[in-house]
Ligand SMILES: [K+]
């Protein structure tokens with residue numbers, strides 16, 4: 001194991017996080033909140049540890065997939081531990097495990113909260129919660145790597161581990177420049193959203209929080225009714241941007257470089273929009289009697305569908321009151337998730353497409369045992385390795401789900417609470433049903449369960465393997 | 480498509496079913512029940528259609544995998560339609576869809592019932608319900624093929640489609656003689672169980688019903704409290720035999736032929752017993768305060784674990800009152816299922832073992848990208864085809880589950896009812912939770928939902944593909 005480079009990168013994580021904490025720090029200054037001191041102390045402590053760690057370049061250059069996975073997992077854990085410190089120091093969330101859960105939920109863009117009433121929190125604490133979505137959404141590790149002057153082929157190893165979906169399209173030969181363009185798109189979309197929200201009369205502070213939560217598909221609420229009390233205009237803007245942030249960012253890249261036909265050909269994105277429109281129309285038809293007119297039903301249906309399929313988790317209405325068909329559609333969309341290469345969680349459309357295609361191929365093989373048929377995606381044959389990785393993903397996904405449900409059942413809550421708690425965290429969605437529904441929160445769980453659910457959030461965000469591999473004894477063996 | 484052979488086999492299905500209906504017919508004679516006339520009419524109608532159909536041998540000999548799958552699926556559907564007729568004719572279950580659901584539940588050894596009170600049924604009706612478990616458990620099609628004087632290599636194609644689990648071990652070169660030995664074991668175990676139950680003071684009629692339900696891992700109750708009112712001795716005998724019928728029958732064959740070491744080496748069976756013992760001990764510890772002493776808790780835990788893991792579905796206590804940990808273990812065991820090559824349903828231990836091994840291999844590959852590692856089972860390398868089939872099975876399983884939950888959600892029941900209804904039918908378990916729990920029944924569902932759940936029961940019993948392929952247009956095309 002190449003510890004020197006791991007420690008070097010972890011040092012950078014601390015430095016970058018210190019810079020990120022300027023956002024809540026400045027917020028505290030503006031609102032003259034005492035909690036700002038907690039951020040100041042954390043920033044100084046981070047720099048005191050981080051700066052010496054990055055002062056000299058790592059000696060050993062060899063860096064394999066194993067190191068890539070371990071570094072990714074450790075980066076997110078360090079990021080979370082450091083990010084939880086201001087919660088504890090300021091007394092906003094005094095319990096360290098609660099604070100850890102809350103910030104893991106932030107960075108993994110899950111949005112499940114242990115807070116019973118987030119409106120009671122200081123401004124600087126709430127903007128840190130929301131800003132953590134934005135940081136987590138862009139993948140902090142890849143961000144650091146685009147800035148680091150490290151040469152060699154190992155960037156790809158890290159990026160593969162952190163980025164969502166079955167495959168990272170190589171947009172440009174150089175990973176660093178690819179990543180830089182993706183970040184520019186991410187930042188541009190976020191700024192556009194902030195401007196549109198402010199123009200719609202949303203206070204700047206609210207606009208920032210909502211934009212960070214939307215861009216990262218996070219969904220932490222700063223109001224008791226999530227997005228329910230905002231104007232129709234703002235709800236529609238949020239709907240559109242949630243759906244936009246669920247699109248594979250490679251498509252934006254293709255659009256930017258005027259490769260329109262290639263962008264339009266993306267099977268995943270076409271399927272994504274088809275699922276959104278079909279689901280929203282079915283729900284509209286199903287709930288039309290609950291609203292004054294069909295347009296209101298349509299708008300509410302699109303908001304909820306966009307929020308759930310992108311795993312954002314905002315709500316404008318209590319959809320637990322909706323008929324079973326609509327609720328079932330929303331529950332199924334929870335598993336579905338958005339496109340690979342977006343900030344959303346879940347299983348991802350491209351994975352589901354690959355799985356559906358492999359089933360079709362298998363049924364075809366049953367009928368024509370000697371036929372030769374390749375699975376294709378966007379016109380290109382899918383390699384055996386990608387198919388195997390997709391299958392293994394599904395199996396590991398189910399295993400983590402079963403094991404997590406079993407462990408948290410020791411808290412003796414009902415099965416719906418346990419099941420939806422695991423599903424919502426593993427898919428990085430946020431809200432659950434029963435005791436963790438709109439009126440409840442995750443504070444009810446025992447410390448052990450909170451750690452298990454934190455594990456699930458990290459596993460979900462990092463595509464299962466990096467965080468799983470951390471717990472294998474074999475990983476830490478010399479070879 | 481070789482229709483001549485398909486029709487020939489369907490003719491045999493009708494004839495064999497006519498013979499099987501002698502059991503309820505004779506029961507009706509003994510108890511002097513008028514419902515017996517319904518069985519008499521059905522028997523005569525069956526023979527009137529079946530005998531001409533089998534009177535001449537099929538002309539075309541070619542018989543491929545496609546025909547094998549279609550024949551298997553159609554056989555079970557014909558079997559069920561014919562089996563439902565006496566329910567309707569006798570007026571015991573006047574609605575044809577209800578009657579179809581009930582008998583599909585019987586033949587697929589599921590045991591979910593639309594009856595609110597089975598104790599109100601005539602003796603002949605109840606013994607037909609239970610006897611259908613026994614017929615379904617042994618796989619009626621394979622049974623017919625062991626008797627038919629058809630030459631050629633196509634027996635295996637059919638048997639593969641009907642028999643549970645990822646692979647049928649070829650015990651002997653000739654499939655017919657293999658099957659004959661398996662049936663002898665099945666019958667011998669059933670007879671032994673009947674004798675032990677009668678010796679324990681259970682009435683002969685009850686013993687027959689209980690033995691048929693246990694052997695087929697079916698679980699239809701003829702008492703309102705399932706097995707709760709029988710003596711401790713009877714409960715223990717049922718526990719042992721449920722677990723025995725969940726063992727891969729190949730192991731009994733090996734034991735019969737004195738290949739003890741090979742029998743003991745079976746990873747699946749060892750894992751099966753390990754899961755049973757571990758689950759029962761955990762539950763005992765978890766529920767010990769609910770019982771007078773730890774032995775009673777142990778006995779109850781073993782009964783429930785044996786009933787659920789073998790997907791029998793009998794109960795001796797209302798385990799909905801048990802703590803969440805115990806309930807969670809039982810729910811997870813529902814998915815687990817018994818061994819391949821047994822009469823039980825569910826995903827099967829061997830499949831889960833294969834999946835766990837493939838995950839271990841994949842994690843190993845992450846750490847040692849150049850390592851070459853084969854997945855082994857019982858010391859033998861598992862072929863790529865078996866692994867792929869196992870993966871595809873899991874994906875199709877999840878897809879059928881999602882689609883079924885969506886369709887039955889139109890009945891507007893709660894999510895727990897819908898989810899457990901699909902899970903319990905797809906895994907051939909029987910009881911569900913909420914509205915279809917111990918005090919409810921499946922009569923609440925709409926006709927469409929009953930057909931969907933019947934589809935799920937058949938799909939679960941026939942390992943998904945035969946019944947799925949029936950709905951593909953491609954299957955019915957000429958080529
Ligand atoms: K979320």
Ligand SMILES: [K+]
Nearest residue numbers: 589790791908
């Ligand atoms: K059953």
